[in-house]
Amino acid sequence: xxxxxxSPGTLSLSPGERATLSCRASQSVSSNYLxxxxxxxxxxxxxxxxxxxxxxxxxxxxxxxxxxGTDFTLTITRLEPDDFALYYCQQYGxxxxxxxxxxxxxxx
Amino acid sequence: QMQLKExxxxxxxxxxxxxxxxxxxxxSISSNYWGWIRQTAGKGLEWIGHIYGVGxxxxxxxxxxxxxxxxxxxxxxxxxxxxxxxxxxxxxYYCVRTRILGIYLPFDSWGQxxxxxxxx
Numbered sequence: 001x002x003x004x005x006x007s008p009g010t011l012s013l014s015p016g017e018r019a020t021l022s023c024r025a026s027q028s029v030s031s032n033y034l035x036x037x038x039x040x041x042x043x044x045x046x047x048x049x050x051x052x053x054x055x056x057x058x059x060x061x062x063x064x065x066x067x068x069g070t071d072f073t074l075t076i077t078r079l080e081p082d083d084f085a086l087y088y089c090q091q092y093g094x095x096x097x098x099x100x101x102x103x104x105x106x107x108x
Numbered sequence: 109q110m111q112l113k114e115x116x117x118x119x120x121x122x123x124x125x126x127x128x129x130x131x132x133x134x135x136s137i138s139s140n141y142w143g144w145i146r147q148t149a150g151k152g153l154e155w156i157g158h159i160y161g162v163g164x165x166x167x168x169x170x171x172x173x174x175x176x177x178x179x180x181x182x183x184x185x186x187x188x189x190x191x192x193x194x195x196x197x198x199x200x201y202y203c204v205r206t207r208i209l210g211i212y213l214p215f216d217s218w219g220q221x222x223x224x225x226x227x228x
């Protein structure tokens with residue numbers, strides 16, 4: 001089973017700042033099948049990024065993903081008030097599919 | 109616009125069977141992958157499994173022996189049963205779609221989630 005470790009646990013930033021979230025895998029993620037999701041309180045997660053760097057339909061271009069192998073990054077340029085939420089990475093390259101434990105982006 | 113909606117009992121007794129149904133609108137369950145994910149405060153998000161095609165399944169080995177999934181094409185629904193539940197199975201259960209036609213999008217659509225509590 002691939003274990004995904006996200007860091008930091010919490011990121012305290014102000015609107016307009018840049019957020020950089022990390023996701024490290026315990027072994028290489030096949031074909032870079034790595035996704036990022038945003039979750040707000042009381043809501044289901046929402047797909048932001050798939051295949052490590054492709055934006056899902058309707059996702060603003062201030063969200064970008066990068067990385068390969070075992071190290072992946074989600075970057076949010078110019079944080080907007082609506083972006084303060086929980087973010088999860090998830091690998092779907094091998095079974096069982098697994099999620100990271102999440103990074104909370106909070107308002108400083 | 110496609111939607112998924114979970115339904116089923118919110119309370120299940122220990123050692124009994126949890127049964128949930130997901131009703132899909134705006135897409136046909138004869139295509140794409142359909143699955144279940146649960147979320148707890150302690151373990152976070154956990155993939156339970158997928159069902160696709162005529163009923164082929166891929167399950168999380170940690171739950172494999174207790175999980176069964178099925179499709180009902182006539183109602184455009186798919187279902188989850190989880191046997192011999194314990195308090196550790198208390199979670200919010202989400203049904204999800206993985207789109208595979210035209211473009212591969214993992215878990216691109218989610219239901220609103222339903223809380224299932226295991227308690228006597």
